[in-house]
Each structure stands twice: as C-alpha cells, then as structure tokens.
Amino acid sequence: MPEYTVLAVVAVLVTIALERWSGTRLFMRLQFWLAMAIVFAFQVVVDGWLTKLSSPIVLYNLEHHLGVRWPWDVPVEDYLFGFAMVASTIVLWERAKRSRRADPEQPPAVAHDHVEEDRWTQGR
Amino acid sequence: MDRYQYLLLMAACLAITLPLEFVLGARVYRRPALLVTALVPVVVAFSVWDIVGIWRGHWSYNPLYVSGIDLPLRMPLEELVFFVVIPVCGLLTYEAVGRVLRIVRSLRSGANADA
Numbered sequence: 001m002p003e004y005t006v007l008a009v010v011a012v013l014v015t016i017a018l019e020r021w022s023g024t025r026l027f028m029r030l031q032f033w034l035a036m037a038i039v040f041a042f043q044v045v046v047d048g049w050l051t052k053l054s055s056p057i058v059l060y061n062l063e064h065h066l067g068v069r070w071p072w073d074v075p076v077e078d079y080l081f082g083f084a085m086v087a088s089t090i091v092l093w094e095r096a097k098r099s100r101r102a103d104p105e106q107p108p109a110v111a112h113d114h115v116e117e118d119r120w121t122q123g124r
Numbered sequence: 125m126d127r128y129q130y131l132l133l134m135a136a137c138l139a140i141t142l143p144l145e146f147v148l149g150a151r152v153y154r155r156p157a158l159l160v161t162a163l164v165p166v167v168v169a170f171s172v173w174d175i176v177g178i179w180r181g182h183w184s185y186n187p188l189y190v191s192g193i194d195l196p197l198r199m200p201l202e203e204l205v206f207f208v209v210i211p212v213c214g215l216l217t218y219e220a221v222g223r224v225l226r227i228v229r230s231l232r233s234g235a236n237a238d239a
Contacts, residue, residue: 004182007173031225035218042137042213049133057130057189064182085170085207086214093162093215100158 004065008077011084019087024094032090036083043082048072129189130202134209141216150219152212163211170207175199 019027026032050057053073060075068076144150152159175197177183185200193201 003180004177007176011173031218031222034225035214035221038217038221039214046133046137046210050130055186055189057133057186059184059186061181061183064180082210085166086211088169089162089166089211089214090218092165093158093218096158096161 008080022095144216144220148220
C-alpha cells in the first residue's frame, strides 16, 4: 500500500484511540458528527482548490497515494488526514474543558458550557 | 499576488468562520488558554507528518502559489498556518453547532411546556 495511504489510515486509528483514552465519548454525540459533516463539506471546496490539477497549490506524488481523486482532484487520503486533524483537535479541546472544570483552582465554568449527553445515543 | 494564494485561502477560512465566534457565540478565541492546549499537540504532530511527507516525497508545493518563506526542515510557512487555521475552524464549527443544538432543544422543551 502507498505510504500516504498507510499514514492516513494510521492517523485515523490514532484519533480513535485518543477519543477512547480521553473519556469524552465525543464519537457518541450528535454535536460532533454534525460539526464533522459541515467541516467535510468545506474541506471539499478548500481541498479542491488546493489540489486541482489544472493549477495545483499542493502536488501529490502518484507513487505514494492510491491515485483515487474525488471530487475534482482531491486525493481520498486527504479526507482521512482532515478527519484525524479536526477530530483530534475537538477531542483535546473537550478534554481540556473538562479537566479545567474539575480543577478547583480554576473559576467555575459558565452556565451554558455544561456537558450534555445526546438523547440519540441512548441505548447504544 | 499569486504567490499569496495559499495564504489568502487560509485568510478566507478565518473570515468565513469569524461570525461563528461573534454571532453564534462559539467562544473559541475568547478561551485562548484552552485553545492553545488543544492546538499545540495537533500542530506538532501534523507538522512532523508534513515534514516526513516532504522528505519522503509524498507531496510538494507549487512555488507559484506559496510565499517562498520556509520554516526549518523545508516546511513552508503556509503549512504551519494551515495546521492552526483549519483546526480553529473545526472548533468554531463544533462550538457553534453546540450552541444551535442547545437553542433548538430549549425551544422544543419550551414548546412542550406550553402544550
């Protein structure tokens, strides 16, 4: 398998491990998946611009990825890269928020900032 | 102007997501300590990945569309900007979605109370 493809899959696996370790249960929340869907939609546009073969900003070596590009000329590996980057940021953000809340040295969190479980995940 | 294309694209991402902070009340920029805590490991990890990618020849950057300012280990400045800007956009989206969901839920529970 091409190197970029392997690294992109590894990055997603590391992100899944990070989410489990963090105890945030972010992958069970509607808020997270809705945000990721919006990020994905914008990624298609931004990444489409970066990778378009007519006048690319970033050039990919065909040796190191699958060569599957969709839509336009976006290498599919980029979606794994993007997911890993944004999801792990949100995991670390949520984790930092919670540890701050648990720390008595810090001022109490503001009211609207409390943790909510999504109803749709009940029973899973 | 063309050589600022990548940087301008990043600026556009920041501009488009700015209302999430100030209209929808995402409160990402207004929690800088939290933001730095979440960002630093991601910026470091993805910069390492980028440098490995450049070194192994996975990708390269079109000199026509980048500023030409290189950081150590041949990483273009634009890539560092990318690893800050895109995660910030992700956090703004995540927090804004949270705000909207809370508003929807409170409206719904208000409607239930009226019924």
